[in-house]
Amino acid sequence: MSTLIVIDQPPYGSWAGREALDMAFSLAAFDQPVSLLFCGAGVNWLRKGQEPGTIRQKSVEKNLAAAPIFGVEALLADGDDCNRYGLEAEQLLDGVTVVQADSQLFTNYSHTAFAG
């Protein structure tokens, strides 16, 4: 039973994405297979060199770097949405797989949960 957690919101405008990330980490902590899909404005989570210190928030890059350590199986980014936000492959964090987020992708997972 593999779960796909979908983050479709930008990293710093709300807490929904962070709380979705906590859900993924929590599943991984209980040895449940889980992957994360970033789409829409959510692809901005995966941008290298984020500096949110001036808005007194912690960079989500550190959280994402911890994802493989916690046992999250894959960090997926929707290719079309990366293009829309001007994210080239070399600007993405290490370990991200660019995919096409279509109905075919979702058939690989038995559960899907979205950021609130």
Place this chain on the structure above:
Amino acid sequence: MQDSTPFSFTLVITGAPYSSQAPQSALSFAAAAIRAGHRVDRVFLYGDGVQLASALASPPSDEPHWPREWSSFLEKHGIPGVACIASALRRGLVDEGEQKRYELTASNLLAPFTIAGLGEWVEGRMSSSRTVYFHGSD
């Protein structure tokens, strides 16, 4: 009553009452599920959804009191209602234990809701046949 095997549900509410319709939709869903012979194993409040468990909500008397309506529903059907501890602490929803731990001036968790970790959600989605999410407007 339906012929098919009944489902068991874990319901996850991430939208707050009075800023989203999530708690109301979830309550209608839960009531309909039970009427149709299904079971609701537990309700998990996450993110802004934890506001539903506030004992201090005081809407105008001519509006539905969603925290109390949910509270009565949970008690009537013996369903556990759990608010995520990390979401709850951030948003100022605490039980007496957390009040003492953080030396706060009050606690405000509405019975029969309890506060626990995301493990409750993980466990719920493993043991229930269906997990259904009720989100806010975002």
